[in-house]
Amino acid sequence: MHTVKHWFSDSLMAQGLVVLVLGVGLGALFRGDAHPGLWVIQGLFYTVVVMGALAFQRRRTSRATGADTRTIAGLTRKIRHREVPRDPEERAVMRRLVDDQLGKIERGGRWLPYWLGFMGMAAVGLVVLGATTDGSLVFPLVFAVGVVAFCFWILWMRRRALELHHHMRSALRDRA
Incomplete structure (x- = not known):
């Protein structure tokens, strides 16, 4: 479990995968009568929007701190644990x-x-x-x-x- 949490906090790809699965699942839940291809297209759209916002936020934080995203993720974990x-x-x-x-x-x-x-x-x-x-x-x-x-x-x-x-x-x- 420890490694999965680190993988999700470090990897933009892992976060994108979760957003895609949630987007397709919500599309299937709320638009059950629509074609499954529409669910996938909507899920991809949501994923692109969320990943763009996350990438922008990460780049802004990286510029503000002068560190790369992996270092920031590690420091954020240390902040949560008060280390x-x-x-x-x-x-x-x-x-x-x-x-x-x-x-x-x-x-x-x-x-x-x-x-x-x-x-x-x-x-x-x-x-x-x-x-x-x-x-x-x-x-x-x-x-x-x-x-x-x-x-x-x-x-x-x-x-x-x-x-x-x-x-x-x-x-x-x-x-x-």
Whole structure:
């Protein structure tokens, strides 16, 4: 299991394979009456879009830290496990990585209330539409509960990431 996790975090090809399988599976689930070739085409489209975004993000992080993607993946694992590297050069790269990721998290926090509000309005709107039409309320209520759970998960993950990166920033300062 340890090697599979490393393979997925290091390999863009492995991540693309997972996105392709999920895209084809979701196409089959939601468009069961369509031709299977359409599922594959949609899965390939989703894969290209996601892989382009991931490659762009990796290149941006690589430029910001001055390290290659494998080094960044290894340092990200060390950040998650709260391990501070002993090598001064590796510590400097990790410091730049932590600063870059903290900047992304804090910049994203400015738009977070708007995104959460939009998601809440969509959930409430779907419940209202379900209540005013002759349809069943089961799907709108399940969707609304799912949206609320997803919003709380986003807030929890953001708080956890902020705490982790602030801890690493102070740990890197203390060892300097």
